[in-house]
Each structure stands twice: as structure tokens, then as C-alpha cells.
Amino acid sequence: xxxxxxxxxATLAISGLMVGCATTAPTELVAAxxxxxxSNNGLAAKLTPTELHDAWIVLAxxxxxxxxxxxxxQCRDYAYIAQNKLQLADVKARTEQDRLQIAxxxxxxxxxxxxxxxxxxxxxxxxxxxxxxERRDSNAKSIEIAKTAExxxxxxxxxxxxxxxxxxxxxxxxxxxAIKEESRGLVITLSGSVLFASNKYALLNTAMTKLDQxxxxxxxxxxxxRMIVEGxxxxxxxxxxxxxxxxxxxxxxxxYLVSRGVESDKISAIGMGSxxxxxxxxxxxxRANNRRVEIIIQPSHLSVR
Numbered sequence: 001x002x003x004x005x006x007x008x009x010a011t012l013a014i015s016g017l018m019v020g021c022a023t024t025a026p027t028e029l030v031a032a033x034x035x036x037x038x039s040n041n042g043l044a045a046k047l048t049p050t051e052l053h054d055a056w057i058v059l060a061x062x063x064x065x066x067x068x069x070x071x072x073x074q075c076r077d078y079a080y081i082a083q084n085k086l087q088l089a090d091v092k093a094r095t096e097q098d099r100l101q102i103a104x105x106x107x108x109x110x111x112x113x114x115x116x117x118x119x120x121x122x123x124x125x126x127x128x129x130x131x132x133x134e135r136r137d138s139n140a141k142s143i144e145i146a147k148t149a150e151x152x153x154x155x156x157x158x159x160x161x162x163x164x165x166x167x168x169x170x171x172x173x174x175x176x177x178a179i180k181e182e183s184r185g186l187v188i189t190l191s192g193s194v195l196f197a198s199n200k201y202a203l204l205n206t207a208m209t210k211l212d213q214x215x216x217x218x219x220x221x222x223x224x225x226r227m228i229v230e231g232x233x234x235x236x237x238x239x240x241x242x243x244x245x246x247x248x249x250x251x252x253x254x255x256y257l258v259s260r261g262v263e264s265d266k267i268s269a270i271g272m273g274s275x276x277x278x279x280x281x282x283x284x285x286x287r288a289n290n291r292r293v294e295i296i297i298q299p300s301h302l303s304v305r
Contacts (some may be wrong), residue, residue: 026071028079032059035086043093044086047100051092055085077144173217176210185298188214192232192249192291201248203256211253214295215260218267221297227267229254230294234287235274247271253293 025033036059039045044052062078069075173179178189195207203211218227231250233242250269258264279286 024071025066026076026079028076028083029062029066032062032079032082032086035083039086039090042090043097044089047093047096048089051085051089055082055089058082058085170217170220173213176213182296185296188217188295188297190214190253190293190295191288192293193288195253195293196249199245201245201252203252208256211256212260215257215262218257218262218295218297222300224300225266226298227262228296228298229257229267229269230276230296231269231271232276232290232292232294233274234290235277235281236287237274239273243271243273245271246273249293253295 036055039052039055058078059082062075062082065072065075065078170179173188176190180187180189190210194210195203197204221227229250231246231248231253233246235242247270250271254267254269257267274281274290277286277290278292279289281287281290
């Protein structure tokens with residue numbers, strides 16, 4: 001607001017924004033734009049141009065936030081601060097006008113009533129106090145906006161980091177396990193022969209290295225995801241043997257994953273016995289495929305209890 005032309009251009013810019021965005025802009029922003037146009041055409045443009053310019057800077061931030069992100073809390077906050085600054089600029093301008101009129105009257109030899117002088121001094125004092133209070137409020141709001149922006153940026157960076165970590169963990173996991181999406185969730189399948197000796201449920205030493213990678217992938221999942229470890233056997237033997245064997249194997253995998261940092265309340269284990277083969281049990285290769293442990297990462301809507 002260094003020149004009248006600059007002031008006029010600013011007014012035109014505001015008017016243009018009002019025409020283009022009035023139907024969608026938040027009430028606070030519309031009010032701040034209207035207030036700026038009025039102040040820019042009034043006493044503030046002549047008597048308090050610095051304060052008016054300060055208000056314009058904040059209003060420009062509100063307009064930019066609205067143009068880039070729409071009706072956000074930050075946009076409304078900037079508009080609120082701009083309105084406060086405009087009100088202060090107007091009050092200070094009116095007070096300055098009174099002071100100038102009294103000074104001019106004194107120069108011309110006009111007797112100014114004592115009550116008028118006292119009134120003007122009181123107005124000046126009140127304006128100073130109001131300025132201090134509003135500056136404190138505006139500064140507090142500005143700090144709040146800055147903290148919110150920093151928090152949003154920190155959350156964004158954390159989300160990007162978490163997504164990168166998850167992608168890397170799943171890529172590593174794909175080298176040792178079969179992974180597929182099903183309606184029940186993301187299913188990670190590990191061969192039983194890789195994890196256990198025949199008819200046993202104690203984890204092999206080589207299995208622990210592989211489960212370490214599984215644990216990293218599970219820990220990188222969203223915090224609201226729940227997981228189920230399913231143990232499966234082939235059809236050889238009786239249900240009396242296969243059912244507890246499948247449960248013990250599922251428990252062994254779950255307990256190891258918990259020991260590696262997976263939250264215990266988010267992962268459970270069940271034994272399926274031989275009731276859910278993925279292929280028929282007609283030959284040794286198929287039976288080996290049916291002997292497996294599946295870890296299901298449930299979709300969020302299924303994970304909510």
C-alpha cells in the first residue's frame with residue numbers, strides 16, 4: 001500500500017476474488033475481503049496505511065490458502081486475523097483524524113472544548129490498549145496456525161515414511177512367502193515344511209529368520225489392523241491329531257511374532273486342522289502345499305471390534 005495505485009490494484013484483486021469465490025468461500029473470508037475493500041476506500045488508506053498493509057498481507061495468505069486448499073481451518077484463521085487488523089486500522093484512523101482536527105483547530109485559534117480534548121485522549125488510550133490486546137490475540141492465533149502447519153507437515157512426513165517402510169517390508173517378505181489379496185484381507189502364506197519338522201510344532205531355527213521378516217511387515221501395518229495366524233495340516237491322520245497340531249503351530253508362530261515386537265492384542269491364532277485345503281490331498285506335493293501357516297491382515301472394517 002505504498003501508493004494509491006497499489007491500493008487500487010489490491011482492491012480490484014479483492015473484488016475479483018469475491019466475484020469468483022463468493023459462493024464457495026467461507027463466511028470469515030468473504031467478510032474479511034469486504035472489510036478490506038471498505039477500509040481501503042476509507043480513512044485507513046490515508047491515515048493508517050501501514051496497518052492496512054499488514055491486514056492485506058494476512059488476507060493474501062487467507063486467499064492463497066483458499067485457492068490452494070479450499071475452506072480450511074487455516075484459511076478461516078487467517079481471515080479472522082485479517083479482520084482484526086482491519087478493525088484496528090479503522091479505529092486508529094478515526095482516532096488519528098480526531099487528533100488532527102483538534103491540532104488544526106488549535107493552530108487556527110479555535111477554542112477546543114476541554115471535554116472534546118479529554119474524549120480524544122481517552123479514545124487514544126483505549127485504542128492503544130485495544131491494539132495491545134488484539135496484537136496478543138493475533139500473535140497467539142498466528143502461533144497456533146504455525147503449530148498446526150508444522151503438525152500437519154510432521155504427520156505427512158510420518159505417513160510417507162510409514163508407507164515407504166511398509167512397501168519395503170512387503171517387498172522383502174514377497175521373497176520368502178506367497179502374498180495375495182482376498183476378501184478376508186491380505187494373506188501371507190508360509191510353507192509348513194519351512195517352519196516345522198514333520199508332526200512337530202517347535203519352530204525350526206531357519207524359520208525364525210523368515211519370521212523376523214514377517215514381523216517387520218506386520219509392525220509396518222496401520223495401527224488399526226488386526227491379524228490372525230491360521231495353522232493348516234493335510235488330510236493324513238485324524239482330526240484328533242491334526243486339529244491340536246494346527247493350533248499349536250499357529251500359536252508357535254504367533255508367539256514368536258509377538259516376541260519380535262508385534263502387539264499381542266492385535267494378533268490371534270487358530271487351528272484349522274485339515275478342513276481348508278488349497279488343493280486336493282491326492283499326492284505328496286499337494287499335501288505339502290496344504291501343510292501351511294497363513295497370516296491374515298484383516299481390512300480395517302473387519303478389524304474393528
